[in-house]
Amino acid sequence: MIKEEWLKKGFADEIVDQGIDIKAAIGSLKKEKNAVILAHYYQTGDIQDIADFVGDSLALAQWAAKTKADIIVLCGVHFMGETAKIICPDKKVLVPDLNAGCSLADSCPADKFALFVKEHPDHTVISYVNTTAAVKALTDIVVTSTNAKQIVESFPKDEKIIFGPDRNLGNYINSITNRNMLLWDGACHVHEQFSVEKIVALKKEYPDALILAHPECKGAVLTLADFVGSTAALLKYAVKTDKKNLIIATESGVIHEMRKQCPEKNFIPAPPNDSTCACNECNFMRLNTMKKLYNCLKYEWPTIEVDEEIAKKAIKPIKKMLDISEKLGL
Ligand code: 13P
């Protein structure tokens, strides 16, 4: 009954059981159903706080691979749920709002990518995890921003490589590995938005501040950065540095954990180009809410499903990434 209602309305941001303590109720449902909640650092603070595990894209895949839970609630975006489902085909994988997509994954449609791959038959295909299962099925090895450099470097210098879909990450990896990988022309609308001018202005205001940037940012932002790394790497760096003022050029959700771990530091979200807001949030990530999380656990819906044939192909490059990351101690 509730499912039909939701299908009409989309994914319900309201709960039928009025007056409940939502945090306690999520906790009880989790126990009762042997479920685990995995959340990405770009989720809202309340979801991060209730999750069993919070991590970057690589850590979420690694956690999915080792969990003994029957149900995985992936509080992140659709491709993260798909990756968990491909790794754990026998488990139920839920994402609180199935509309939580990804502009970067959308910038690489599988049919167009298949043509691109076909045009370059002598190339190894490396795909960023921010892709659909269908694109992963066309891929030799998957990477995340945590392991992209090491995985690219695991191939001989003269290996011909296609790297997709993020052109910013691809350009960055080309520059630090001295390669010339052929890049797919995709990008993330959040990371593309950071304003070089506004970051320079912030640096004038806080001359001692360090700039920490995710490699999905434009080259001009990365050039300004004191440290470039994945979400988890930025967090680690922020905790370690003795500098007090830190300008963060990635989705501002990660600042929640940074502030928790370093309440004495001043985290300044890098401003986007054309917004009156001082921070930069991923509208897809923010579709998940506590109420939707409660509903999806209670009704075990919406589930992530992956076509069996696609999943059979996509698991290979994902597994390769997990194996190589384990060997590298990542
Ligand atoms: P990481 O979690 O690998 O840092 O990637 C960031 C991202 O954009 C996830 O959508």
Ligand code: SF4
């Ligand atoms: Fe996709 Fe960008 Fe949102 Fe990450 S931040 S989920 S790459 S749109």
